[in-house]
Amino acid sequence: MDLTALARRREVVLLVLIALLLAAVGARAPVFLTPASLGDVLTDTAILLMLACGQMAVILTRGIDLSVASNMAFTGMCTALLSKYHPELPIAVTLALAPLIGFCLGAVNGALIAWVKIPPIVVTLGTLSAYRGMIFILSGGASVVTHEFSRPYLDFPRQSLFGVSALLWIALVVCAGMAVFLNFSRTGRSLYAVGGNPLAARYVGIGIERCQFLVYCLSGAIAGLCGYLWVSRYAIAFTEVAFGYELTVIAACVIGGVSVAGGIGSVSGCLLGGLFLGIIGNALPVIQVSPFWQMAISGFVILCAVIVNSRSEARKGKLILRETEPPVPAPLQVRPETPS
Amino acid sequence: MTSLRYEVADRRKAAAADFWLRWEVLLLVLLGIVMLVNSRLSPWFLDYYNLLDSTFNFSEKAIMALSMTLIIVTRDIDLSVASIIALASVFMGLAAQAGAGVPLLVLIGLATGLLAGFANGAIITRFQIPAIVVTIGTMSLFRGIAYVVLGDTAITSYPAGFSWFGQSYLVWSIPFEFVLFLVLAAVFGFVLHFTTTGRRIYAIGNNPVAARFSGIPVDRYRLVLFTLNGLMAGLAAVLLTSRIGSTRPNIAAGWELEVITMVVLGGVSIMGGSGTISGVFIAVFVLGMMTFGLSLMNVPGIVMSVFVGVLLIASIAVPILIRRMLRR
Numbered sequence: 095m096d097l098t099a100l101a102r103r104r105e106v107v108l109l110v111l112i113a114l115l116l117a118a119v120g121a122r123a124p125v126f127l128t129p130a131s132l133g134d135v136l137t138d139t140a141i142l143l144m145l146a147c148g149q150m151a152v153i154l155t156r157g158i159d160l161s162v163a164s165n166m167a168f169t170g171m172c173t174a175l176l177s178k179y180h181p182e183l184p185i186a187v188t189l190a191l192a193p194l195i196g197f198c199l200g201a202v203n204g205a206l207i208a209w210v211k212i213p214p215i216v217v218t219l220g221t222l223s224a225y226r227g228m229i230f231i232l233s234g235g236a237s238v239v240t241h242e243f244s245r246p247y248l249d250f251p252r253q254s255l256f257g258v259s260a261l262l263w264i265a266l267v268v269c270a271g272m273a274v275f276l277n278f279s280r281t282g283r284s285l286y287a288v289g290g291n292p293l294a295a296r297y298v299g300i301g302i303e304r305c306q307f308l309v310y311c312l313s314g315a316i317a318g319l320c321g322y323l324w325v326s327r328y329a330i331a332f333t334e335v336a337f338g339y340e341l342t343v344i345a346a347c348v349i350g351g352v353s354v355a356g357g358i359g360s361v362s363g364c365l366l367g368g369l370f371l372g373i374i375g376n377a378l379p380v381i382q383v384s385p386f387w388q389m390a391i392s393g394f395v396i397l398c399a400v401i402v403n404s405r406s407e408a409r410k411g412k413l414i415l416r417e418t419e420p421p422v423p424a425p426l427q428v429r430p431e432t433p434s
Numbered sequence: 435m436t437s438l439r440y441e442v443a444d445r446r447k448a449a450a451a452d453f454w455l456r457w458e459v460l461l462l463v464l465l466g467i468v469m470l471v472n473s474r475l476s477p478w479f480l481d482y483y484n485l486l487d488s489t490f491n492f493s494e495k496a497i498m499a500l501s502m503t504l505i506i507v508t509r510d511i512d513l514s515v516a517s518i519i520a521l522a523s524v525f526m527g528l529a530a531q532a533g534a535g536v537p538l539l540v541l542i543g544l545a546t547g548l549l550a551g552f553a554n555g556a557i558i559t560r561f562q563i564p565a566i567v568v569t570i571g572t573m574s575l576f577r578g579i580a581y582v583v584l585g586d587t588a589i590t591s592y593p594a595g596f597s598w599f600g601q602s603y604l605v606w607s608i609p610f611e612f613v614l615f616l617v618l619a620a621v622f623g624f625v626l627h628f629t630t631t632g633r634r635i636y637a638i639g640n641n642p643v644a645a646r647f648s649g650i651p652v653d654r655y656r657l658v659l660f661t662l663n664g665l666m667a668g669l670a671a672v673l674l675t676s677r678i679g680s681t682r683p684n685i686a687a688g689w690e691l692e693v694i695t696m697v698v699l700g701g702v703s704i705m706g707g708s709g710t711i712s713g714v715f716i717a718v719f720v721l722g723m724m725t726f727g728l729s730l731m732n733v734p735g736i737v738m739s740v741f742v743g744v745l746l747i748a749s750i751a752v753p754i755l756i757r758r759m760l761r762r
Contacts, residue, residue: 158566210751213704215511215566217747219691224743230736333736338688341570348571354564386585386683390578396571397557404561 104351107402108366112373119377126380133258139372140265141320141327145339146346146364147272148316151309153347154276154289156356157214159310161203162317163339164225167331169195169321171229173247174238174331181244188247192322193315199225200314204307222340229333237332238325251326261323268316273361285309289356345392346371349399370395457701460753461716468720472727479730486608490600490677492722493611494670495689499696500615500622501666503714504659506697507626508638509706510565512660514554515667516689517576522546522671524580527589527681536595543672544665550576551664555657565660573690580683589681600677611673615718623711635659639706695746696721721745 120127145162152159172195173188199221206217240248251261276282287295288305296302325331350367352359374395375388472479479485498515505512522543529542550572558568602610626632637645638652646652675681700717702709721742728738 206747206751210754212747212750212754216698216704216750219694219698220743220747222691222743223695223739223746227737227740227743230734231740235734235736341574344570345574348567354567384582384585386581387578389574390582393571393573393575393578396574397568400563400567400571401557401561404563 122381135376143368144268145343146368148313154285159313160218161221163336165199165317166321167335168225169318170325173322177244177247178242185246193319196318197315200311204310208303208306240329476730488726489612493615496718498693501663513569514573516686517573518550518667519671519686520580521576522668523675523681544668547664547668552661555660559653584683600673
């Protein structure tokens with residue numbers, strides 16, 4: 095692969111940008127570049143990375159899942175209440191239950207989209223509201239706070255194995271699993287086909303409905319798992335947990351080069367996109383910029399990313415008519431006069 | 435034999451079911467049910483003054499829903515409207531702090547909205563990027579600017595006369611905001627359904643490429659519609675800021691989804707090319723009356739969102755399922 099082709103790859107560009115960003119922040123505050131600090135950044139971003147992977151699978155099929163944040167908050171509240179009222183339950187139950195609840199919420203989205211044929215944005219917009227409201231009904235508006243959780247509930251993601259927190263291990267496993275699934279399994283590849291050209295996918299015998307249902311279940315299950323991890327990490331569960339976070343997740347995908355038109359995207363791009371946002375969020379307080387800048391900066395970054403994306407995508411494959419040499423005009427023929 | 439050998443396949447004979455399955459009719463029935471249930475459950479619901487005052491809660495969103503309808507009919511979407519409100523409100527607040535008069539404040543609010551909408555449209559049409567991605571970006575950017583300017587403070591120093599726009603009543607104690615919505619709804623309905631511009635907007639939504647080939651300047655239309663949508667958000671910002679008399683960076687948070695819910699519930703297809711202003715008009719009342727009724731019964735706002743979400747999905751799913759059953 096020659097150098098220009100390498101430079102055109104989204105992942106390489108992002109990697110360079112992240113390096114520049116780290117260098118710039120490191121110049122202002124060298125403490126940011128210590129392994130401990132970088133480890134914290136990774137741990138802080140782990141949840142975003144997992145969610146971005148799930149979201150990417152959905153966007154690949156030309157869908158969108160706006161309900162992830164609500165799903166996460168609902169599942170988080172479920173596990174929190176379980177931990178509060180049944181502290182004796184082993185952590186394995188929570189770990190199994192969280193993705194399961196998320197899966198069920200995702201399956202509702204998936205069924206409505208795949209078989210009732212309601213556009214994804216409408217369904218997930220509806221469940222975004224509905225799931226969020228269900229948290230309030232479930233908890234009666236009360237929050238579950240630090241001392242009410244059982245010890246293992248809070249401790250599990252903080253355990254460290256080979257110097258890496260369990261939270262990060264889980265993120266690694268989920269992201270690696272997604273990468274293997276999307277790149278090496280038949281179903282994973284068919285997701286790209288469904289998004290790239292649904293009609294062609296149908297003709298080669300791919301079950302589009304099955305694929306759609308699957309991605310929303312997957313995104314839901316990941317959101318559910320992240321719900322537990324989020325609540326455990328911040329040690330509080332309340333109705334507004336992760337309010338509006340779905341847009342950050344989608345932003346991470348978009349920055350990572352996932353095309354909302356479907357069919358284009360990679361796990362590595364997603365991870366880098368998520369890391370980029372995570373580093374910005376963590377770096378601002380370190381270089382003493384008010385955290386209120388974070389939203390404006392990420393908005394600006396998203397816009398830049400999509401403009402760059404549009405440049406690189408526009409020329410590929412969409413050009414059907416090419417300019418050719420102007421046709422040589424045929425020599426004029428004098429038609430014989432028709433007798434009138 | 436005088437009958438035709440072929441019949442036009444896409445023009446079916448009108449059946450009674452078609453009328454009853456028309457979106458506007460279904461919505462009217464739904465509105466009737468909502469009114470009936472509410473009036474049974476609360477003795478204060480069917481009160482003239484209560485009902486008129488309840489319009490304060492949805493007039494601003496309803497005004498934005500009108501221009502959002504046009505955007506969605508052309509297959510686009512604008513997620514940044516609530517952030518435009520925040521941005522416009524912040525600039526009005528800064529101007530008010532600097533001692534600007536009421537006309538200047540209104541002008542600043544409208545101009546900010548107009549420019550923000552133009553920025554959306556310009557990026558979308560210049561770079562040919564899907565509207566949903568661009569407006570997710572500007573949604574973050576516009577509200578982000580509001581946060582940068584205000585941090586965790588609020589601006590409340592508005593001149594006394596400014597409260598007129600959001601708090602005043604016209605004749606028969608009808609709120610000014612509500613009258614404005616009715617007038618704008620008539621204008622939008624006229625433009626969309628009775629002018630060439632309106633027909634072209636449908637054409638763009640049905641098939642942008644075909645529309646372009648038949649000579650419609652598609653990108654110019656989209657640019658104008660996004661600018662218009664920004665202007666309407668600016669207008670909503672004027673009304674809302676005037677009504678609550680303060681500006682916080684989280685003003686109108688989450689409104690973009692409520693506005694889109696109004697439009698989609700109104701029967702406008704998110705895939706573009708279909709939908710009516712009258713449908714959206716009725717949907718505004720369905721949602722408005724439902725939330726008003728629930729609030730009379732002391733249901734917290736967050737629980738209402740369950741009803742709104744379920745209503746949105748069910749209102750689309752049920753007709754689809756009924757049609758599917760009828761076809762069997």
